[in-house]
Amino acid sequence: NAGVTQTPKFQVLKTGQSMTLQCAQDMNHNSMYWYRQDPGMGLRLIYYSASEGTTDKGEVPNGYNVSRLNKREFSLRLESAAPSQTSVYFCASSTLGGNTEAFFGQGTRLTVV
Amino acid sequence: RKEVEQDPGPFNVPEGATVAFNCTYSNSASQSFFWYRQDCRKEPKLLMSVYSSGNEDGRFTAQLNRASQYISLLIRDSKLSDSATYLCVVNIGAGGTSYGKLTFGQGTILTVHP
Numbered sequence: 001n002a003g004v005t006q007t008p009k010f011q012v013l014k015t016g017q018s019m020t021l022q023c024a025q026d027m028n029h030n031s032m033y034w035y036r037q038d039p040g041m042g043l044r045l046i047y048y049s050a051s052e053g054t055t056d057k058g059e060v061p062n063g064y065n066v067s068r069l070n071k072r073e074f075s076l077r078l079e080s081a082a083p084s085q086t087s088v089y090f091c092a093s094s095t096l097g098g099n100t101e102a103f104f105g106q107g108t109r110l111t112v113v
Numbered sequence: 114r115k116e117v118e119q120d121p122g123p124f125n126v127p128e129g130a131t132v133a134f135n136c137t138y139s140n141s142a143s144q145s146f147f148w149y150r151q152d153c154r155k156e157p158k159l160l161m162s163v164y165s166s167g168n169e170d171g172r173f174t175a176q177l178n179r180a181s182q183y184i185s186l187l188i189r190d191s192k193l194s195d196s197a198t199y200l201c202v203v204n205i206g207a208g209g210t211s212y213g214k215l216t217f218g219q220g221t222i223l224t225v226h227p
């Protein structure tokens with residue numbers, strides 16, 4: 001039972017570098033989400049995808065782009081990393097647009113120096 | 114104003130105590146409500162959904178007040194293993210079952226001590 005798989009688990013980037021965080025789910029869920037979590041801030045929604053082919057901005061989309069590659073995969077790209085993007089990133093998925101349980105990946109700890 | 118607000122705590126209680134967490138949400142169009150639990154350096158996991166009539170799962174009771182836009186979680190007979198961060202989550206839907214976005218409160222830290 002893989003559930004939601006995120007890669008990589010850890011990453012250190014230099015300011016200005018780019019990278020893509022990968023997320024895949026095997027539960028046939030329609031909706032997928034990317035969050036970032038900073039101390040004392042809870043989880044803040046970056047982007048979400050209600051279904052294959054659609055994406056929408058969340059609370060903190062600046063500096064990020066996303067691609068819903070197919071129903072299983074939803075990637076998050078940092079085009080030019082900044083120290084303010086140092087955070088823990090979580091991908092999640094759910095059925096019915098969030099009206100049921102959301103399942104999370106194990107997170108990616110990203111440090112931008 | 115944040116869409117979902119919680120008292121961040123921390124709450125520090127002895128084993129066996131009863132503790133209550135509160136959460137308010139600002140969007141009256143919110144459709145569904147949850148409590149998640151997050152252990153240190155782990156991903157959040159669903160603790161329980163919150164229904165309009167209130168619901169109970171063992172030592173945990175969740176309540177929803179739509180008129181006041183308020184959600185609560187009550188933990189009775191606290192155990193050491195209940196120590197975690199509790200996250201209030203609201204699905205701020207676009208209507209019907211089309212789609213929605215899951216919005217989290219900042220979390221309430223609970224520590225249960227012997």
